Amino acid sequence: MTPALSFENLNVWFGDGRDRVDAVKGATFDVAPGDSFGLVGESGSGKSTIMRALTGLAPHWSGRMAVNGQPLGPKRDREFFKTVQMVFQDPYASLHPRHSVDQVLSETLYLHGMKDIDARIVRLLDDVGLGSRFRFRYPHQLSGGQRQRVAIARALASDPAILLLDEPTSALDVSVQAEILNLLTDLRAEHNLTFLMVSHDLAVVSHMCSQLAVMQNGEIVEVMTVDAMRRMTSDHPYTRALLEASLGYRRAAE
Amino acid sequence: MTTETSEGLRAWLLTETPHSRWQARMGSFYQGWLTLRGNPMAMFGIAILVLLLLLAAFAPLIAPHDPFAQDLSNRLKPLGTAGHMLGTDSLGRDILSRLIHGSRITLYIVALVALIAPIAGLLVGTVSGYLGGWVDLVLMRVTDIFLAFPRLVLALAFVAALGAGIENAVLAISLTAWPPYARIARAETLTIRNSDYISAVRLQGAGPLRIITKHIWPLCISSLIVRVTLDMAGIILAAAGLGFLGLGAQPPSPEWGAMISEGRRFILDHWWVATMPGLAIFTVSLAFNLLGDGLRDVLDPKDGSQ
Numbered sequence: 076m077t078p079a080l081s082f083e084n085l086n087v088w089f090g091d092g093r094d095r096v097d098a099v100k101g102a103t104f105d106v107a108p109g110d111s112f113g114l115v116g117e118s119g120s121g122k123s124t125i126m127r128a129l130t131g132l133a134p135h136w137s138g139r140m141a142v143n144g145q146p147l148g149p150k151r152d153r154e155f156f157k158t159v160q161m162v163f164q165d166p167y168a169s170l171h172p173r174h175s176v177d178q179v180l181s182e183t184l185y186l187h188g189m190k191d192i193d194a195r196i197v198r199l200l201d202d203v204g205l206g207s208r209f210r211f212r213y214p215h216q217l218s219g220g221q222r223q224r225v226a227i228a229r230a231l232a233s234d235p236a237i238l239l240l241d242e243p244t245s246a247l248d249v250s251v252q253a254e255i256l257n258l259l260t261d262l263r264a265e266h267n268l269t270f271l272m273v274s275h276d277l278a279v280v281s282h283m284c285s286q287l288a289v290m291q292n293g294e295i296v297e298v299m300t301v302d303a304m305r306r307m308t309s310d311h312p313y314t315r316a317l318l319e320a321s322l323g324y325r326r327a328a329e
Numbered sequence: 330m331t332t333e334t335s336e337g338l339r340a341w342l343l344t345e346t347p348h349s350r351w352q353a354r355m356g357s358f359y360q361g362w363l364t365l366r367g368n369p370m371a372m373f374g375i376a377i378l379v380l381l382l383l384l385a386a387f388a389p390l391i392a393p394h395d396p397f398a399q400d401l402s403n404r405l406k407p408l409g410t411a412g413h414m415l416g417t418d419s420l421g422r423d424i425l426s427r428l429i430h431g432s433r434i435t436l437y438i439v440a441l442v443a444l445i446a447p448i449a450g451l452l453v454g455t456v457s458g459y460l461g462g463w464v465d466l467v468l469m470r471v472t473d474i475f476l477a478f479p480r481l482v483l484a485l486a487f488v489a490a491l492g493a494g495i496e497n498a499v500l501a502i503s504l505t506a507w508p509p510y511a512r513i514a515r516a517e518t519l520t521i522r523n524s525d526y527i528s529a530v531r532l533q534g535a536g537p538l539r540i541i542t543k544h545i546w547p548l549c550i551s552s553l554i555v556r557v558t559l560d561m562a563g564i565i566l567a568a569a570g571l572g573f574l575g576l577g578a579q580p581p582s583p584e585w586g587a588m589i590s591e592g593r594r595f596i597l598d599h600w601w602v603a604t605m606p607g608l609a610i611f612t613v614s615l616a617f618n619l620l621g622d623g624l625r626d627v628l629d630p631k632d633g634s635q
Contacts, residue, residue, distance in 0.1 A: 186530075
């Protein structure tokens with residue numbers, strides 16, 4: 076079976092010459108269609124950069140990236156954006172402050188060449204549990220969770236097969252986090268989505284994903300299943316440290 | 330109008346759940362208006378500017394005399410002379426009538442400069458900021474060259490090439506006034522262009538043209554509007570200065586700067602001839618400044634929420 080996403084020896088860097096920073100070094104992993112894959116690691120370990128390289132937001136990369144077996148070139152075409160969409164980390168930064176929900180969604184639908192835009196907006200808002208009451212509100216009239224729902228609706232507008240989630244709940248209140256995670260789980264089942272999810276919260280990853288890759292300093296140190304993670308049977312010392320740290324945190328919190 | 334319908338309109342405008350794009354847009358305008366109305370200084374500025382607009386629109390009806398009618402037997406009359414409330418100038422023309430007719434010229438200058446300079450600046454600044462690279466380099470060096478050009482020298486060149494007149498003076502002012510707007514627009518664009526909402530719309534396949542015009546402009550325009558209203562005073566003064574030097578409005582046009590220039594000869598003995606147009610310039614400049622301050626509170630997207 077062709078993987079939905081495949082990365083082979085991916086290197087991503089920023090800057091040139093002396094200022095060059097290698098954000099991702101030799102990352103290799105596959106995401107099977109319909110699967111949910113987690114990327115974990117501490118801040119600055121290159122998790123989000125992999126996503127940005129995939130979507131063309133980080134221009135300097137080498138290696139091989141493929142979506143449904145189609146290798147990606149330096150430019151992303153319309154077809155790519157129809158297949159792969161992304162939900163950003165901070166819903167307070169990912170919505171245009173001057174555009175109403177209606178404007179955001181109708182522009183997105185228009186850009187994807189959709190026809191019945193009005194009906195689709197209503198359906199999208201229903202899908203993410205907002206309802207058309209929210210259709211003409213501006214971002215400043217929405218709460219963080221509501222904003223993130225709008226961002227998810229925007230990502231779903233083109234009926235993508237693959238959704239990239241860049242820490243979709245880390246900017247939200249704990250109570251809202253669960254709502255958004257459940258919404259994402261439901262949507263994944265409904266729309267048959269493939270998830271690639273970045274998080275530094277192991278609990279979130281174990282709730283959402285079946286497989287995960289652990290990153291440290293731009294390198295993938297280990298790819299493992301969530302079951303293996305739960306059993307704490309990992310080969311790499313960094314993974315073990317990460318797992319123990321998360322346990323320690325929980326014990327301290329309780 | 331009954332109070333009931335106006336209450337209904339208010340509720341319609343302030344609703345949290347608007348039912349159409351039109352209602353949502355009107356609602357946000359109304360919110361802005363409420364903020365502006367809460368600022369007495371800004372309302373004072375608006376009142377002066379509305380008065381100026383009305384004066385300009387109905388100048389021939391309001392002005393007690395023909396602004397060009399000379400009466401040499403009646404020259405340099407002081408304030409409060411019967412029939413000439415603000416006195417007469419060196420050719421016996423009624424100063425009040427000239428000021429009222431001059432408001433048309435002032436508005437004309439303001440409108441023309443406000444159309445040319447910020448729009449040119451916005452275009453150059455956003456394109457330069459968003460595209461970056463060598464486009465940015467070239468456009469910003471051009472901006473530097475225009476910034477370095479002395480305004481009056483350019484005006485002189487214009488007048489020499491195209492003839493003296495208020496239009497050419499305004500054109501010269503606009504040509505030297507756009508670089509600061511370009512700088513502001515570029516700085517705003519640089520902070521906006523890497524934000525998540527621009528990345529998000531790029532991920533929908535939007536091209537640079539759409540991103541610049543539909544996503545970056547709306548965020549730059551507010552700070553430019555504020556800057557224009559604050560600069561208005563300077564623009565009126567620059568036009569008056571050109572008129573004063575004889576490069577702008579030509580006599581007998583009742584342009585306020587030119588009027589001051591004429592009155593300068595008598596400033597010690599007949600102070601009102603230069604002072605009255607000076608007061609007019611001062612009032613209008615002040616009004617624009619107050620309005621600009623108020624607009625900044627309304628339009629700044631960073632604290633645009635209620």
